[in-house]
Amino acid sequence: MKNLFMASAGLLAIGACSNEPAEDVAETSAPTEVARTAEVETVASDRAELGDWGIVLEDMDMAVDPGDDFFRYVNGNWLDRFEIPAEFSNYGSFTVLFERSEARVKSIIEDAAASNARDGSIEQKIGDYYASYLDTDAINEKGLAPIQGQLDFYDGLETHHDVALAFAEIDYNSNTPISLYVGVDNKNPETYVTYLSQSGLGMPNRDYYLKPEFEDKRDAYMDFLNAMLGFTGVEDTGDRAAAVYALEEKLAEVHWAPSKSRQAELTYNPYTLDEIQAYVPELPWAEIFDKMMIGEQDSYVLRQNDAIQAAAKIFADTPVAVWKDYLKIHALSSNASVLPTEIDEVQFAFYGRELSGTPQQRERWKRGVSAVNNAMGEAVGQVYVERYFPPESKAQMEELVDNLKTAFAARLDELEWMGEETKAEARDKLAKFNTKIGYPEKWTDYSGLEVVRGDAYGNSIRAGRFGYEDMISNLGQPVDREEWFTTPQTVNAFYSRSRNEIVFPAAILQAPFFDPNADPAVNYGGIGAVIGHEIGHGFDDQGRKADGTGLQRDWWTSDDAARFTERSTKLGAQYATYSPVEGLFVNPELTMGENIGDLGGVTMSYDAYKLSLGGEEAPVLDGYSGDQRFFMAWAQVWKRKYREDELKRRLVSDSHSPSEFRTNGVVRNMDVWYDAFDVTEDDELYLPREDRVQIW
Template sequence: MPSNRPLALAALAVALAGVLAGCQRTPSPAQDATQAAPAALDAAPAASGIDLAGIDKSVAPGDDFNAYANGNWEKTAKIPDDRSSTGVFVQVFELAEKRTADLIQGLEKTDPAAGSDERRIADYYAAYMDEAGIEQHGLAPLQPVLDSIDAIDSLPALSTYIGASVRADTDPLNYTNFHTGNLFGVFVARELEGPPRNVATLMQGGLGMPDREYYLSADKAMAQNRDKYRAYIAALLEQAGTPDAEDKAKAIFDLEMKIAKVHASVLDSQDVHKGNNPWETAALADKAPGIDWPAFLDASGLAGEKTIVAWQPDAIRGLSALVASESLQAWKDYLRFHALDHSAALLPKAYADLHFDFHGRTLQGTPQQQDRWKRAVAATSNALGDAVGKRYAEQYFPPSSKAQVEQMVHNILAAFRDGVDQLDWMTPETKKIAKAKAETMRVSVGYPDTWRDYSTLEIRRDDPLGNALRAEEREYRYQLSKLGKDIDPGEWWMTPQTVNAIQLPLQNAMNFPAAILEAPFFDPGADPAANYGAIGAVIGHEISHGFDNTGAEFGTDGQLHNWWTPEDSAHFKAAADRLVKQYDAYEPLPGLHINGAQTLGENIADVAGLQAAYRAWRTSLDGKEAPVIDGLTGDQRFFLAFGQAWRTKMREPTLRARVVGDVHAPGAYRALTVRNIDPWYKAFDVEPGQKLYLDEGDRVKIW
């Protein structure tokens, strides 16, 4: 996470659920471990927390630690037909999915009171499941949107429609959502410099495929995606009775190609300094001529703002220019297609099937659409996140687990501060601020202290598409309501039922939702070595995001400022450059290498987080040696738990999408983080000449 992104799941979360439900815009052979273990010193716990059958002992850990830890699992693991990947995250996700489904489906049986959150949840789910009603209504639920597009007759009218379509669906700092399916997106958070008040950040959008590289790359697979996308555009338009669908599809695709060419890259979008561009709204016509900015601002609810932040200024200029330079008819056809694409999952089956065939089969390689109940659960959980999450936390996350995880976080934060003290290259001044930032980092485990209010959200049992669109607009209005106000340091950015974790640089805070705090990440009765190697490394990862290549730009108060001496900055950059080269060398698909610069923040967090988790676990032993369990030493269990937490099997299109457009390296390569950790070498007798061996001076140590 270039600064604080969700652990690994920003993109993987999509893969977990297949295609997002509802409206869409939307980590010499070594001695056998069982023989390398010394005699146990203490009584062993009941379980090691390690999947022993998943280990492939024919592979030397020092040659490919991921294959050693997960090789036998990979040989037999099958990706479910309705998923684009499988692995530990999918395993934990499916538990959360089942629990959420039980919760949502169970509410219907209780006949909740009108106006209650329980009623809203039950009605949203029931509406989504009403396939007969959806077929009967046809395009009628979307007709008001289509009529408003047809009525566009001027540049001001076009600008008004584009402004009214803006939603709070981008986030460059917490989620690495750098673009939206709408032409523009808005992110509301504290301004980077100055008082802790919330401002609006405007971000790029407008593409129907996942990233600009899908349009611009010369790769053969990307060219095939482009051909299939043009065909999908035509098919969806034809299904909706649009005349001249083929010609309009070509014009729409050509327009999106122009949009892609003005988009900022993922790498540039991660650069917080390139994104720190406060623009006076009165000067927008000069800064980015083309669109009718007063009409846009009025329709988007931003007319009262004196300043907005242009995160990708060149892209915003380019998009604004295209609004004026491209024909009105091309824009109307483009908007009609995107309205259909966005709503397809809640239109009759013919639309939903076309949507899945492209977004699921083509872009992710997923052969089968998920059962409707799974899509309905995901959509309901998304639209009514806190209402569902409050009940999820009450049922499935006991106070004892919350206390145990909070203690682990405390221990790992302390280990991180101790690690800062031991750095021989860092100046006392920089150490002092780094320790203060770790000391004041706010940790939230399980669920928020306060919950969202959904009382103004209208949910109708006979209007599934309307429910989804109103929920999107309600979220946008909620975000706009924060503008000009001081930030809430305890604000949560994830729901309890989310299998993920996040670091928030503008709040100097972390969220660890209840749903990720399950085995094999966290088992309250498991061996501490396994817990620290799995969820402990996740915790360390999120802590370390406060000190990665972006997080290190923010101070204890969440404000952007440079607190490094020039000498410390130079050392940090040199270490980061070595990590970039390390990941540049990995080649997940023939000719397709990981981009070490694009994934740098995540890789720094993996290295520093694993180091802090290891140090915290060893400290928890009070100087004793961990017992041998299942023939594995404590250190072996710690590192195996880490490696197995990243076990992942992806379909090729999903893997390609991860490498091209994500800030996270694929899980198989994140498991190789261990090669930078000194104790791993001793634990598995890794020697010079083995493929993962690094000389001590080449092992990356940043924190």
């Protein structure tokens, strides 16, 4: 979110780049050390990329009983020998593909830069954007000059009214107590609406300000605020930085917890402009909305309505001088990558090293690739698809998706806990799923984006405005069902509740998720389960609250809803016992949707795999049965290591459970896994049959 009412594309996790909330599978982030090179490319052959048939057997720890720790059984040798590269907070299968995609995009960018393209062409824009970002000598030579106008503007603010309108400056990138995005109206999915959300914190979420386990991070953040304020020329930073921290702490106290912000029915609170003004009178809403070019809308949705109301009271009670310092600090922080190196280094020292435990900043060219992807990702993606995504892969994925839908439809028919009335609605929703694979059918036109060589800061600001104007241009228009919220080169996948769609970008359709030459059991345990996961999001604890058109409504009978809640609560109780860091546990209220998605996804993909065999037995490969290979593939997908600070951050802010529990927490609930690996009550993962959870 760029400022008070500004959203920019960007989200990652089998998730995506989106200005709408999406339910996702993955997280940000590989199998072997050999695979961890930026230059690695898939070599065309008739052999699987990983191992002989899709699993890296050398990564397994055969000393571990699969029934005691299936995650370590499949990945244990890799976990013991692999060292997380210094530039990463975590590393896993997703990261391998991320680095591969990054290297490919670098090649595309360099080709564009070397093309001697005419001014105004997309090749010129890509090449100049990248070159400007890499030119740290020019950035350092300019010092604060590029952003000085913004800092001076903040210095000139005199009243709270001035500050409120400063929040709405489209061309100024800072932090503000309220943010916005334009998305599909959950109660009228044929139209767009503006959503307003709580915002304004410099640390990941409220827990970092309020919980004792993050006290050391609060001390480090105070140092960060002092340093950033010092860059503006302030000498007496101590008291002023403390006042900014106190302001953010007050905002944190009124913020909703992440688990509460997941609740669909709680976060849909529509207000007319007059109603917003009456509910939150401290801000001049009509002027703000007009300044941001979103006035004259019939309604606006306040997601965390009482938190926004409380934040506005804090706004009015906080001296203008504190808001000026707050805005200047966050302006430097938000733009640090295109400002002098000393600012960029302070930014990384806190957000990278301190919060995530990452020892080393990523090389500048890698960050430049990300910058170009954020600014003109679809232009790069068009070339990416031509080079790296063969039509055969899309056709095979379409077949897999159809198989998963067939398997889920069969499971719906057989559900003993759901009544026929609710089943009919569920079947209708499944039939209306929209599937997007690989890339969009139409591409973003970047002709309106100006890129100036040597102006890294200006390019970033103009790209932000371009993205914002593109987003708000949807208002008043019919919903574009072909629009994508991620680029083809993004390693991710996601489900959108308001659009009832599942999306699989090209870059994730590679090993270990998908390999046309791998054993079918491996593909079903990998990308098949990911497909199932995304389908499952349409029927998780929040996805089930919308119908096949994306309309948020209750289509469940009360008895069926109660039975669903009973099962999901039972699953949550299991996850609440999982502790990856001593004294800290998985929050089942935060991770519920992903946990349901994982369990349902693997369950329906297993059925689809068995259907694909046509009644035949799968061959035994290297001593492993088809069922064993299926589950091994799921565990291999989640191969990952974390730094402890990063893991702590995720436990309070990430809707995904840590990877070991995405593996072990799923398989221990599936009877067929017990049979495949001869798991008995003597094994640590064993659950009595009556304690195993099956939802979908």
